[in-house]
Amino acid sequence: MSVTIGVLALQGAFAEHISALTRFSSPSTSASLKTCIHPIPVKTCSDLLRCEALIIPGGESTTMALLARLNGLLEPLRDFVKSGKPVWGTCAGAILLANGGGQELLGGVDISVERNGWGSQLESFETELHMIGIRNEDVPFRGVFIRAPLILSLTSTGGPDSEPITILSRIPLSHLPNSRIQLWTAPENGPCRRLSEDDPRLIVALRQGRKLVTTFHPELTLDDRILEYFVKNCVLDDPEEALDI
Ligand code: GLN
Numbered sequence: 001m002s003v004t005i006g007v008l009a010l011q012g013a014f015a016e017h018i019s020a021l022t023r024f025s026s027p028s029t030s031a032s033l034k035t036c037i038h039p040i041p042v043k044t045c046s047d048l049l050r051c052e053a054l055i056i057p058g059g060e061s062t063t064m065a066l067l068a069r070l071n072g073l074l075e076p077l078r079d080f081v082k083s084g085k086p087v088w089g090t091c092a093g094a095i096l097l098a099n100g101g102g103q104e105l106l107g108g109v110d111i112s113v114e115r116n117g118w119g120s121q122l123e124s125f126e127t128e129l130h131m132i133g134i135r136n137e138d139v140p141f142r143g144v145f146i147r148a149p150l151i152l153s154l155t156s157t158g159g160p161d162s163e164p165i166t167i168l169s170r171i172p173l174s175h176l177p178n179s180r181i182q183l184w185t186a187p188e189n190g191p192c193r194r195l196s197e198d199d200p201r202l203i204v205a206l207r208q209g210r211k212l213v214t215t216f217h218p219e220l221t222l223d224d225r226i227l228e229y230f231v232k233n234c235v236l237d238d239p240e241e242a243l244d245i
Pocket of ligand 1: 057058059060061062090091092093095115116146147148149
């Protein structure tokens with residue numbers, strides 16, 4: 001059996017995702033899948049039609065949306081997400097998948113986000129994270145945050161049509177950059193507030209149905225455990241494959 005996973009290749013870190021998919025699907029990998037992964041770059045509608053799953057990379061969400069519109073891909077991408085096929089958005093890709101964010105979006109995941117909510121390029125940072133469900137869950141994952149979006153809220157209606165959201169990773173308060181702690185605990189014109197561990201802004205990875213969102217860049221590390229999670233749980237959704245985790 002084989003599955004074609006597309007990577008939106010209009011702008012941003014698509015080459016890194018394709019390399020990770022190629023590395024992950026090579027026969028020597030420890031993931032030992034029974035299914036063969038076939039990664040393709042997606043630049044046109046006909047590329048998208050060949051895909052059973054899609055990864056939307058990090059980059060510039062506004063530029064990606066503009067290029068998607070110019071290439072006639074915006075509506076086909078929206079339809080792809082709506083169809084319930086597996087989609088993973090990393091950073092700018094996460095912004096595009098949000099249902100709220102004040103710009104042209106694909107939507108599909110019940111979150112609202114703030115672009116560049118972690119600050120400017122200079123405030124980009126790396127930190128160790130724990131993510132539920134990945135192989136060797138106790139071993140931290142290196143989270144690379146580059147002008148990453150903040151998840152401001154979960155907007156799921158909870159109605160029969162909305163799939164439940166599973167939060168997969170939060171930044172522990174103790175790993176928060178100092179600049180954020182200052183900003184968030186002493187907002188302009190307001191009293192100092194205590195941050196709680198369940199503040200939605202600490203969420204950095206979640207899943208809704210077969211859609212996965214990470215506000216950081218797993219493809220910029222050589223640790224393929226989040227890619228493995230996506231392939232086994234969202235794409236293949238096959239207990240036989242999931243047993244290997
Ligand atoms: N700040 C970028 C945006 O708004 C996202 C950054 C990234 O993908 N690393 O699209």
